[in-house]
Amino acid sequence: MKLSMILSVVLILTISACTTEKESTKQKPNILFIMSDDHAYQAISAYSNKLIETPNIDRIADEGMLFTNACVTNSICAPSRATILTGKHTHINGKIDNRTPFDTTQVTFPQLFQKAGYQTAMFGKLHFGNNPKGVDEFMILPGQGRYINPDFISKRGDTTIIGYATDIITDLTIDWLDKKRDSEKPFMMMYLHKAPHRPWWPSPAKFKEFTKKQFPEPETLFDDYKNRGTAAKTAEMNILNHMMYKHDMKIRPETIAAMGNIEPKIKEFKGGFTGLYNRMNEKQRAQYDPIIDSINQYFKKNWPSMTSEEKMRWKYQRYMQDYLGCISSVDDNVGRVLDYLDESGLAKNTIVIYTSDQGFYLGEHGWFDKRFIYDESFKTPLLVRWPNEVKAGTTNSEMVQNLDFAQTFLEAAGIKAPDDMQGESLIPLLKGNNREWTRDAVYYHYYEYPAVHMVKRHYGIVTKKYKLAHFYYDVDEWELYDRKRDPQEMNNVYKDSSYYMVVIELKKKLAGLRIKYKDSKELDLKYIEQYKK
Ligand code: SGN
Numbered sequence: 145m146k147l148s149m150i151l152s153v154v155l156i157l158t159i160s161a162c163t164t165e166k167e168s169t170k171q172k173p174n175i176l177f178i179m180s181d182d183h184a185y186q187a188i189s190a191y192s193n194k195l196i197e198t199p200n201i202d203r204i205a206d207e208g209m210l211f212t213n214a215c216v217t218n219s220i221c222a223p224s225r226a227t228i229l230t231g232k233h234t235h236i237n238g239k240i241d242n243r244t245p246f247d248t249t250q251v252t253f254p255q256l257f258q259k260a261g262y263q264t265a266m267f268g269k270l271h272f273g274n275n276p277k278g279v280d281e282f283m284i285l286p287g288q289g290r291y292i293n294p295d296f297i298s299k300r301g302d303t304t305i306i307g308y309a310t311d312i313i314t315d316l317t318i319d320w321l322d323k324k325r326d327s328e329k330p331f332m333m334m335y336l337h338k339a340p341h342r343p344w345w346p347s348p349a350k351f352k353e354f355t356k357k358q359f360p361e362p363e364t365l366f367d368d369y370k371n372r373g374t375a376a377k378t379a380e381m382n383i384l385n386h387m388m389y390k391h392d393m394k395i396r397p398e399t400i401a402a403m404g405n406i407e408p409k410i411k412e413f414k415g416g417f418t419g420l421y422n423r424m425n426e427k428q429r430a431q432y433d434p435i436i437d438s439i440n441q442y443f444k445k446n447w448p449s450m451t452s453e454e455k456m457r458w459k460y461q462r463y464m465q466d467y468l469g470c471i472s473s474v475d476d477n478v479g480r481v482l483d484y485l486d487e488s489g490l491a492k493n494t495i496v497i498y499t500s501d502q503g504f505y506l507g508e509h510g511w512f513d514k515r516f517i518y519d520e521s522f523k524t525p526l527l528v529r530w531p532n533e534v535k536a537g538t539t540n541s542e543m544v545q546n547l548d549f550a551q552t553f554l555e556a557a558g559i560k561a562p563d564d565m566q567g568e569s570l571i572p573l574l575k576g577n578n579r580e581w582t583r584d585a586v587y588y589h590y591y592e593y594p595a596v597h598m599v600k601r602h603y604g605i606v607t608k609k610y611k612l613a614h615f616y617y618d619v620d621e622w623e624l625y626d627r628k629r630d631p632q633e634m635n636n637v638y639k640d641s642s643y644y645m646v647v648i649e650l651k652k653k654l655a656g657l658r659i660k661y662k663d664s665k666e667l668d669l670k671y672i673e674q675y676k677k
């Protein structure tokens with residue numbers, strides 16, 4: 145072959161390689177990962193409209209897929225986020241509870257997106273650290289963040305933005321999508337709400353609207369924890385006994401002072417009502433004050449003569465009014481982002497995911513908060529829209545976990561996932577190929593004890609039919625629930641002889657999962673020792 149011919153062949157090959165690369169990068173889907181904090185699936189109308197309508201979040205499922213059996217590996221904030229970022233169980237990535245520092249030398253999925261040519265950004269609540277890796281741009285809340293006039297950490301230093309956190313996080317997200325990103329590149333955006341985390345402060349408008357509403361009570365609001373283990377009986381998550389008046393119910397310190405020392409005796413609560421109220425400017429206070437005053441007047445007048453049952457009912461309503469008010473703002477703001485995607489033409493090539501860092505109790509078993517392997521906190525909402533790939537209006541009931549997210553996003557973007565990630569890509573399920581999915585059980589492990597809410601350490605296995613959990617550290621107790629016969633998990637049948645074989649088989653399977661995911665008794669002990677330091 146003549147030299148000129150060889151050169152022209154090389155040239156043609158190079159040009160075509162460049163074009164293919166450019167085209168394939170262009171066609172890569174954008175990822176918009178929306179996560180809220182403590183958003184129970186019971187408060188999304190795509191799952192149930194008993195409590196609230198969330199038309200915007202529902203759109204993601206109407207135009208995509210609703211997962212009805214999505215769950216977390218460890219039902220608490222920072223560990224859930226670490227699992228999502230690393231694609232590993234918390235005993236492997238080390239972020240077993242909210243206290244332990246996150247080892248930032250680990251590979252997280254945004255870093256892989258960035259390396260592969262994606263534009264990456266993160267806005268809202270991360271919970272840990274102040275310099276997330278793998279994101280070109282970020283504005284994150286320090287720690288839990290604040291609902292009103294929130295502080296933000298950014299690459300350019302710290303700043304405070306006046307307004308309501310849910311609206312502000314959305315403004316930042318839309319602004320980056322619209323004006324700041326390089327539109328030649330695909331993007332991976334993490335849009336992370338602080339809402340509806342405790343202490344619940346809805347926006348002034350939602351506060352006004354939701355304090356006028358009354359909500360249906362869950363059947364198990366007055367649960368007495370009979371037929372359960374010690375852990376359920378000793379947890380400090382009961383609305384009547386452990387929810388605070390100032391901190392949670394908007395009762396002013398002056399009201400409490402005038403009524404005597406009536407607050408539940410719980411160590412951890414410092415900020416009370418004033419933590420947020422003192423951040424407000426005059427104008428903001430003027431919006432909240434009339435409603436807070438009327439709640440206080442009612443409380444002062446009626447509380448002393450209420451029965452325990454009436455107190456529980458009143459607290460439950462106050463809880464729902466504020467919690468659901470916060471969610472309503474999340475829903476409006478998700479709507480703003482979805483509208484932006486439509487108007488900009490980005491929607492058709494953008495995968496939109498809506499989830500929460502875990503589920504939450506909305507009065508079931510008399511509780512608020514999370515942590516337990518029991519359904520309301522173990523499960524988490526998961527809705528995914530991916531035009532042309534995911535069939536609109538579909539439902540999936542497989543047992544998927546937050547552990548699977550990283551590998552799913554990476555596969556969607558055509559990026560190889562590291563071999564040591566422990567999840568499974570959900571792409572087959574998203575594309576309707578359920579037969580390719582072989583998982584029949586998931587593994588769960590919660591650690592943060594002793595700590596706020598006093599939920600004991602436990603690990604367990606969950607299948608579609610059963611849930612077996614081992615509570616350890618200062619107890620050694622097993623619990624078994626028959627998920628089909630007892631969906632509310634009111635009866636621990638571990639000692640029921642008719643479940644003898646089920647227990648044997650599940651214990652074997654659980655031991656297998658502990659080996660598969662590299663968890664062990666040694667690690668349990670290591671994390672206990674580490675916690676004591
Ligand atoms: C705070 C809350 C707790 C909550 C933890 C963990 N108290 O301590 O109720 O369980 O966060 O939540 S409050 O003072 O903020 O009201 S997590 O979502 O970050 O894990």
Ligand code: CA
Pocket residue numbers: 181182220221341501502
């Ligand atoms: Ca949370």
